[in-house]
Amino acid sequence: MARFTYGGQALIEGVLMRGRDAIAVALRHPDGSIVYATESLDGPIHRNRLAKLPLFRGLVVLYETLVIGFRWLSRSANVAASAEGVELGRGSTALMLVLALVLGIGLFFLLPLLLSQLAIRGLLAGFVSGISGPAGNPLLEHLLEGLIRLAIFVAYLLAISLAADIRRVFAYHGAEHMTIHALEHGDPLVPEAVRRYPTAHQRCGTEFVLVVVVLSILVFSLLAGQNLLVSVVGRIALIPVIVAVSYELLRFGARHRANRLVRWIYMPGIWLQMITTRQPDDSMIEVAIVSMTEALRADGETIPDGTVELARRPLDAAVPGSASAVADPPVIAVDPPAEAGP
Numbered sequence: 001m002a003r004f005t006y007g008g009q010a011l012i013e014g015v016l017m018r019g020r021d022a023i024a025v026a027l028r029h030p031d032g033s034i035v036y037a038t039e040s041l042d043g044p045i046h047r048n049r050l051a052k053l054p055l056f057r058g059l060v061v062l063y064e065t066l067v068i069g070f071r072w073l074s075r076s077a078n079v080a081a082s083a084e085g086v087e088l089g090r091g092s093t094a095l096m097l098v099l100a101l102v103l104g105i106g107l108f109f110l111l112p113l114l115l116s117q118l119a120i121r122g123l124l125a126g127f128v129s130g131i132s133g134p135a136g137n138p139l140l141e142h143l144l145e146g147l148i149r150l151a152i153f154v155a156y157l158l159a160i161s162l163a164a165d166i167r168r169v170f171a172y173h174g175a176e177h178m179t180i181h182a183l184e185h186g187d188p189l190v191p192e193a194v195r196r197y198p199t200a201h202q203r204c205g206t207e208f209v210l211v212v213v214v215l216s217i218l219v220f221s222l223l224a225g226q227n228l229l230v231s232v233v234g235r236i237a238l239i240p241v242i243v244a245v246s247y248e249l250l251r252f253g254a255r256h257r258a259n260r261l262v263r264w265i266y267m268p269g270i271w272l273q274m275i276t277t278r279q280p281d282d283s284m285i286e287v288a289i290v291s292m293t294e295a296l297r298a299d300g301e302t303i304p305d306g307t308v309e310l311a312r313r314p315l316d317a318a319v320p321g322s323a324s325a326v327a328d329p330p331v332i333a334v335d336p337p338a339e340a341g342p
Contacts, residue, residue, distance in 0.1 A: 006180055006292065008177075010176055011073055012073065013076060013079070018295070019041075019298055021040065023295065024298055025037045025038075025072055026287045026312070029079060030079075034286065034310060037314065038297075056244070058247030062243045070100065105239070112149035116145035119144065120141055145220065149216065171278040172280060173276060173277045177198070177201035178195070179285065179291075182197055188306030189303070190306065195282075200273040202257050203250060203254045204276075204277075207270070211246040211253075216238075223238075
């Protein structure tokens, strides 16, 4: 039986791994130790049978990224700042999530629409009219919008990568990918083995966003000829549809990456990861390994033979007064890995 396909997310000085039944988080505490936490995925949205069906499972991933992922991103920031005695409350975290959603929708969905419309009616009016006539060409307009959206996305990634703290997050992102590679190849989860693998991975969220950008060109063409208000509302309403389909396309691409044509189609996503990942140091790889081994334990999976148990302690013990669904899991034997699969 193939092993569950594990995924993850980089945090502030840490890594989150998503397993079949739980997520596991490992963080590098300011005192230099590694702290960890696990959280069961047993809520109504995960117990629902629809959550495992094509298209619906993409929406579950969207929920996990926005709600669970953002919550742990905020908590990891609290742990990193604990040495200064600074901590964000739940209200502040919720406000940041809302602001991030508004910024994301505005920056990556609505701004490209407005800029493309301004360009078509202004700077490019003569060019568009010469190609498609006075009535315009909806596909050409949406292609321009998609190119603007892609340019904004790449510019955004390049801009945030200038910050030293973000570059460290990108390095943890690379450590997450390298650890997943090692697991999928059946290697022991030790820095020496993990370090051999690339920082890019075919199921990366960066590649997923690129698929969303390209697919949106086709889906938003359904709104051709509508006024600006309908176009704006329609784009927001179609975001879940685009996310659901994009997730399935990403899974398809990961399963068929051996096909040369598929590999070339998805290659731009690998190129983009040159921005969103960095080569991690061994201390970052150790954090990713702890996160993965705790995710495997929470799922009742065997840990690859040769994996060395790194020193760690529960997150609650490291941050007094914190409230999380953390259980100190029992130590299990380190056995040979189950069959790895994409």
